[in-house]
Structures are given as structure tokens and as C-alpha cells.
Amino acid sequence: MAEHILELRNVTKTFGDFVAVDSVDFALQAGEIHAILGENGAGKSTLMNLIYGLYQPSAGRIYVTDREGWRRRLRAKSPRDAIAIGIGMVHQHFMLVENLTVAENIALSLGQSRPVTASDASENGTYKKWLRKFRFKREDAIRITEELSEQFGLAVDPSALVRTLSVGLKQRVEILKALAVDARILILDEPTAVLSPQEVEGFFTILRKLQADSRAIIFISHKMKEVLSISDRITVLRRGKKVYLGPTGELTARELAREMIGEDIEEVERSSDGNSEHKSSDSVLYLSNLTVLGSRNEVAVSDVSLETYRGEIVGIAGVDGNGQRELAEAIMGLRHRESGTISILGTDPKGTKAVRQRGVGYISEDRQTTGVIASFSVTENLLLNVTHLENTARWNVLNQKRKRNTAEQLIADYDIRPPIGGIPAAALSGGNQQKIVLAREISLHPDLLIAVNPTRGLDVNAARYVHENLLVQRAGKKSVLLISTELDEVLLLSDRLFVMSRGKLIEATAQRNDIETLGLLMTGEGL
Ligand code: ADP
């Protein structure tokens, strides 16, 4: 039998009365890639947070083989204990200091792995001072970063400010952080959720390199295809319980899906009515020669023209970082436009509040910073929109009961779990936070809905639900602008298809059946 370097026995974690992880057994072998599959809220992140010392088990035990090869009971009181014993974790939500450089973030992670008290950070006020305290020379931090980058093929500019990086690059920095402290067990919580299909293959190459370097990897995902292609073994969690463990290939994708959700899944049906029936001559969004600058003053959106109509979904496919985000932000009045025209139902509303009042819903790419307010309750988040508040104001803004009822209805309709309006949004899994955004933005049936990667990080069922909702918008003669890195999703839903590459928008409706050409367009080769 292969050696277990990490073993969980009967581990349970409760939050109040809620059992998030229920008597789970789990074992990790040296050098394996072990996938954990489970739909949103299954308890995957909670289980990992227990291993990483962010939470302590309510019951059960965790054993780990330490760096010297001794098997020990792990009683991690904080991530520092877990890191010391060789466990690294890349969270679903990145834990980077945005205003520091890549190298400085790596240096911080090295610093944190030493015995440092929390007050070190606060007494000195700033991270910069904290860094100086470790006497990390800039050159050293840069050198360490470069060496690690080289060794694992994780190319990244050590001097770049983290906040200027794309999500894919931020993830690399997180992995580098774990490698910098020599993690032998790497926990990757939904790492591919933030990657485009093209980036996933490169990422898998990195995982295989890490594996060849005899590191054990826990790979969390709900994407069947990925799990089947990269893992050695699979554990499935459903509602906090381990329901399956076996070698990859033992079960088919469909069988695994059934383990995950307890029933068979169906694909969303898009009525094959062609483009003409729903498409009307009613223009909703009109962009003409729009140019928008990005955060580094580079041209992010370059001379884009586009018109959307009622009753259609216009899809924009593209690899992350090609101007999609800036385009959406410019339409939403969140980003200054350099030149060109934006018109929404014939007017040019100034500022995001005015844009929303004009009837625009926005499912943003980054739900953590623009989607939900983590410290606000689920109910408050659901009722956050200016427009939404005005809607409820028709009855009576001060009528708390009405508001609660509205929120409760949305929680039920969108199956937000746990179904408790009073808890902070921060306590919900990423997928459930996404459902809050969807419920809030879609329930108002905006004339124009801008959805940026609306199913990123969602499981199959939740993703299908989102797709159905976008189609409901379309059937209701609303206009939907779907911007997504998931080509499958854009192909499935769009009436008209565009590809965005290096800031340019290219219509590709005619090429929709030619995946190869689309791929070339997306990488900018087809131009
Ligand atoms: P997954 O990662 O599989 O999507 P999570 O582990 O994030 O699921 O969450 C499992 C369940 O536990 C969810 O219903 C979630 O809302 C709940 N949960 C997670 N963390 C907390 C917390 N700190 N307080 C209360 N409930 C929580």
C-alpha cells in the first residue's frame, strides 16, 4: 500500500447547527494528484481549511507525515502551523497584497513562515515596514522569485504590482508563494475556475511538474473533464459527506456526476429558432468607435463598435485579459472612456448609478470586489441595487418585512445555501455568493444585462440555472451581453458571436461551427 502522507479520520466541522463536513475520511498518497469533486456547498473548501489550520475540526483527527518523515497528529491552530509542516494552499479567493509587487508578496510568505507574532504587522503599520523587518533585500526577493519561476515554468514578472496582474497570473503568484516555503502537500481550491480553457492545459503541465518533483496535490474542482484528465484518484463530497473514493477511470463522468449531485444531469435546451425570430430592430446598447484605457494606461479596448437588440444574446468569447473587463466597466460607467460613443436605449447615462437606473444589470467578473459586500448580510446584498431599493420603495422602503420577504423569495428561487438571509455573505461559498449576484441582477429583468463570466466557479447544476435565466431574459425581449472565457457557454447561448482579442472585437457568427478558427481568433492569430 502506498504511503499516506496526510490522513483525515472521521473529521467533522459544524457551524452552529449546520454540519459543513460530516465524518469525512480522506487519505493522500505521496506524489499523487487527488481530486476532490463536489457541487457548490459540498464542503470542499471547509475540508481544506481544516487541513490548512484556518478552522479546527469539531471532531475527528488529522495525521500528517512531517518533513523528517515522522507521522504526527496535526493540530494546526493557524496556517502557520500547517505551512511549517509542509502544507501549502492556494485559495479560491486569492490572499495577495494587491499593492505590493510579486517578489514582495513572495517575501511576505517567506516571512510569515518564520515565527512572527501578529502584532509585528500591526505595530509597524504597513506591510512595507514589515518586509523591511525581515531584512529581505529587494534583490533577494526578486532572485528567489526568478529561481522558482524558472524551476517550475511559472513565468511572472517579479517587479510587477500584483494589482495589475490578470487572475491567471495572480494564481501563479499564489502557487509560487506555496513553493517558496517548500510545501510538499499543495491544496489547490478550484484553481481552474479562474483560467480560460487555453490556460488550463499549461496549468496542468505545471501540476505534472510538481508531481514529478514528488509533491502531493489536492486538486479541487467540479469540472469533470479536468478531473478525469489530471487526477490519479478522486474523492467525491456531497452535502458534507464523502460519498465516493476511487482511482480515476473507475467511474465515467456521468457516474461521477450522479455521485456529486445524487441524480442525473441534463443539458440546458436552447430552442433552435434561429436568429431572426427573437432579434428585433429595437436597439438597446450602441457602441461606436469605443476606446478605453486599462489600469496601466494601455489601450485595453480598441475602436470597438457594437449594437445589441432586444430578444438576443450577444456573446463575446475571448481569453482573459483581452479587454473584456474594461469593455464591461466602460459600459457600466465604472471606467473612463478615452473616445467613442456609448448609448443605452438612446441616452448616454453618466456614472454607474445613472447606468443602472437606465435599466442595466451587471454580473461582474470579480464578485469579491464588485459583486457582493462580504460583511453585509445575504439579505442586504440581495437588496443592494439602487434600482432594487427603489423597486421595494414603491411598497415602502422602511417596511422591513417586505424587504425580508423579497430576499427570502430570491433565496428560495436561486437556491442560495444556506438559506439564511441574516448571515454575512462572507460565510457563503463562492458559488452561493455568485447566486446572490445573479438573483439581484436578473430578478429585476433589466433591459440590458451584462454578464461577465457568469458561471465561473459554479457547478454544473448552478451553471445550467444561470444559462436558463439568461435565456429567460432573451425570451422576455431583453438584451443580454454575455462575455465569457468559456467558449462552450458562449456557443451554447449566443445568437450572435464575437471574439475579443487584444482589445479588438471581431464578429465570428459565421465561424461558430469551426472551433479551430475560433481558437485562432481568440489567440489573435486569426487577425
Ligand atoms: P464548497 O467549497 O464545496 O463549495 P464550502 O466548504 O465553502 O463548500 O461550504 C460548505 C457549506 O458550509 C456551505 O453551505 C457554506 O455556506 C457553509 N459554510 C462555510 N463556511 C461557513 C462559515 N464560516 N459559517 C457558516 N457556514 C459556513
Ligand code: MG
Ligand atoms: Mg469552495
